[in-house]
Amino acid sequence: MPQLLHLDSSADLHSSTSRELTADFAAEWSSLGASYSVIRRDLHTDPLPHIPTDELHWAPRLRTTGRPVPTAADRLQSELIEEVVRADAVVVGAPMYNWSIPSTLKAWIDYIHVPGITTSFDSETMPLAGKPMVVVTSRGNQYGPGTPDELIDHQIPPLRQVFGTALGMDVTFVRAELTLAERVPAMAAWIETSHSNAETARSEVVALARHIAMQLS
Ligand SMILES: Cc1cc2nc3c(=O)[nH]c(=O)nc-3n(C[C@H](O)[C@H](O)[C@H](O)COP(=O)(O)O)c2cc1C
Numbered sequence: 224m225p226q227l228l229h230l231d232s233s234a235d236l237h238s239s240t241s242r243e244l245t246a247d248f249a250a251e252w253s254s255l256g257a258s259y260s261v262i263r264r265d266l267h268t269d270p271l272p273h274i275p276t277d278e279l280h281w282a283p284r285l286r287t288t289g290r291p292v293p294t295a296a297d298r299l300q301s302e303l304i305e306e307v308v309r310a311d312a313v314v315v316g317a318p319m320y321n322w323s324i325p326s327t328l329k330a331w332i333d334y335i336h337v338p339g340i341t342t343s344f345d346s347e348t349m350p351l352a353g354k355p356m357v358v359v360t361s362r363g364n365q366y367g368p369g370t371p372d373e374l375i376d377h378q379i380p381p382l383r384q385v386f387g388t389a390l391g392m393d394v395t396f397v398r399a400e401l402t403l404a405e406r407v408p409a410m411a412a413w414i415e416t417s418h419s420n421a422e423t424a425r426s427e428v429v430a431l432a433r434h435i436a437m438q439l440s
Contacts, residue, residue, distance in 0.1 A: 278291075
């Protein structure tokens with residue numbers, strides 16, 4: 224029963240590139256048979272509260288005595304961690320917002336990256352190690368190697384750090400760039416490139432869904 228956790232964080236509910244691509248991934252996954260299930264979590268339409276206390280960053284045994292964690296937050300954290308640990312694969316839509324990621328996605332990360340539970344601290348605990356994750360990044364401009372804005376990409380490097388390095392997940396990034404070409408008159412020369420970027424990204428997510436599903440079967 225390979226289960227996919229499908230996350231989105233775009234605030235655009237009408238024409239979001241990342242939402243379209245994660246939906247393509249999930250549709251391909253589901254098309255492989257009734258046993259390929261999908262758990263959906265929309266971090267924009269159903270946002271998580273910010274962590275109410277820094278103590279939630281730590282496994283309960285590592286928390287500071289006398290600094291209580293609200294029970295509801297504790298419960299929510301357990302639910303979110305169980306959900307991602309239980310999934311066999313994860314696809315997440317991660318648009319670039321202000322050179323970084325939507326705060327809604329950051330809030331989810333703050334709940335699930337927990338030393339002593341999801342990453343090793345005083346003992347070996349890496350329950351997400353090796354789990355396939357596809358991060359679909361959409362961004363208005365372009366930030367690839369050799370572009371003028373290469374060094375101000377604070378979207379992909381932090382996500383690689385937390386999901387790949389800290390949590391040990393097997394992360395693949397799909398990049399859809401220049402998505403603002405049609406909206407911003409000064410970017411009109413990039414419209415065709417943006418369309419071909421979107422097509423490439425679409426083929427990539429479909430191929431990745433099949434590849435990951437086959438590896439798990
Ligand atoms: C709040 C906000 C901030 C944004 N900041 C940036 C940015 O810093 N750099 C950039 O290239 N595009 C930026 N954009 C454009 C988005 O990255 C682009 O529209 C992308 O396609 C959004 O993802 P989506 O299509 O999946 O919704 C921003 C858009 C929003 C709504």
